[in-house]
Amino acid sequence: MNIARRTFLKLTGGAGALTAAFAAGLVAGGQAWAATWNKAGFESKALADAMKSLGATGATESKDITITAPDIAENGAVVPVAVTSKLPNTQQISIIAEKNPFPLAATFDISGGSEGYVSARIKMGQTSDVWAVVKAGGKYYTARKEVKVTVGGCG
Amino acid sequence: MAEPMKIRATLQGDVADVRILMMHPMETGQRKDDKGEIVPIHFIQSVVVTHNGKTVLDTQWSQAVSRNPFLGLRIKGAKAGDKIGVTWTDNKGDKRTDEATVAPAS
Numbered sequence: 001m002n003i004a005r006r007t008f009l010k011l012t013g014g015a016g017a018l019t020a021a022f023a024a025g026l027v028a029g030g031q032a033w034a035a036t037w038n039k040a041g042f043e044s045k046a047l048a049d050a051m052k053s054l055g056a057t058g059a060t061e062s063k064d065i066t067i068t069a070p071d072i073a074e075n076g077a078v079v080p081v082a083v084t085s086k087l088p089n090t091q092q093i094s095i096i097a098e099k100n101p102f103p104l105a106a107t108f109d110i111s112g113g114s115e116g117y118v119s120a121r122i123k124m125g126q127t128s129d130v131w132a133v134v135k136a137g138g139k140y141y142t143a144r145k146e147v148k149v150t151v152g153g154c155g
Numbered sequence: 156m157a158e159p160m161k162i163r164a165t166l167q168g169d170v171a172d173v174r175i176l177m178m179h180p181m182e183t184g185q186r187k188d189d190k191g192e193i194v195p196i197h198f199i200q201s202v203v204v205t206h207n208g209k210t211v212l213d214t215q216w217s218q219a220v221s222r223n224p225f226l227g228l229r230i231k232g233a234k235a236g237d238k239i240g241v242t243w244t245d246n247k248g249d250k251r252t253d254e255a256t257v258a259p260a261s
Contacts, residue, residue, distance in 0.1 A: 037200050042217040078221045097219060101185065105219035108228075114204075114211035115170065119227030123183070123219050 041104045047131070050096055050104040056133045059140035062087065067132050067145040073124065076149040082119035083143075087136035090116035097147075099128035124149045162255035164230075164239045171233035171257045173204070175226040175241050183218040198246055199224060205240040206230050235259035 041053030051057050068082040083093050093116070094107040105122045116134070124130075129144045158178035164171050177199065184196025196218060204212040204226075212228050230239075235257055242252040 036213075037215050042215070080225075082227065100219055102217055102219060105217055107215040109213040109215075111210055111213070113206055113209065113230055113232060115229040115231055117227075117229050118212070118214075119225070121221040121225045123221055 038104070038107060041107070042102060044104065045102060047096065047098050047103050051133065053104070054094055054107070054133055054135075054140070056094075056135070056140035056142070059133060059142045062134070062141035062143060065132050065134050065141060065143035067130060067143055068119075069130055069145055069147050071146075072148045072150065074150045076124040076126070076151055078121050079124050079130075079147060079149070080119070080121050081130060082117070083132040083134070085116035085132075085134045085136065085141075087116065087134060087141060089137040090134055091137075092133075092135035093118050094131075094133040095120065095122060096131040096133065097122060097124050097128055098131060098144075100125050157249060157251040160241055160243075160251065160253040162239060162241060162253055164233075164237075164255055164257040166233060166235055166257055166260045168260075169232055169234075171206075171230040171237065171239070173228050173230060173239055175202075175204070177202075177224045177226070177241075177243055177251075179222070179224060179243070179245065181218060181220055181222045181224060196246065199243045200246050202226060202241065202243045204228060205238075205242075206233065207238050208240070233257050 038053055041050055044050045064086040066084040073079045081095055090110055092109050095105045096103045097105055108118045127148045129146050131142055131144045134141045161176040164173045179199050182194050182197040186194045188194050198218040199216050202214045211230050237257040240254045244250050
């Protein structure tokens with residue numbers, strides 16, 4: 001596989017202009033769908049930065065958001081987390097594991113027809129709070145729950 | 156290339172309970188293999204769920220989602236026989252789409 005790739009690079013490397021055009025095409029194609037991916041948010045290393053990338057700085061806490069996650073997760077590689085939002089017009093739900101190397105784990109954009117509920121499994125490096133950030137009616141709300149991790153799942 | 160997803164959609168009243176299991180290594184880019192070399196980062200970046208062709212959930216994921224990711228959601232106003240489509244795209248541009256129909260309540 002690797003040898004084939006090298007040969008390919010050598011061959012196309014000769015025709016510089018052609019390679020450049022080809023590469024440009026690839027990059028453009030890649031960006032088209034990557035544009036919506038919250039790169040800044042997923043690469044931020046602190047909770048505050050992750051919140052900022054979502055535009056959720058200063059979000060209010062809400063009791064209408066329920067996080068369903070175990071109190072103690074024995075295996076940090078698989079922590080089931082479900083978020084239920086009873087807030088009207090829930091548009092977006094994000095899950096953040098505060099002490100992960102990259103805290104923001106997932107963002108779910110909900111469009112009409114889907115309930116304010118998502119469930120997924122995430123990795124957690126160590127015991128920390130799991131935050132749910134919910135966007136409803138243009139405003140942001142949060143809730144959090146501590147999950148104790150026995151064996152970290154990031155190594 | 157990629158293995159097929161497992162999609163279960165069951166009707167509960169007028170809400171479809173959808174459960175999706177994807178087959179993906181979800182490498183974090185922090186794990187090392189037996190030789191001590193870092194395993195390159197490889198994870199699903201986006202998952203789009205459609206109900207009869209209409210997008211109901213558009214997700215963005217990071218490498219913090221577990222291996223062989225599970226996704227659960229509920230779709231309002233669904234009927235038995237409705238089509239649920241799921242498409243994921245990973246950071247290497249690999250894609251997979253699978254479809255399932257909503258099963259009536261049992």
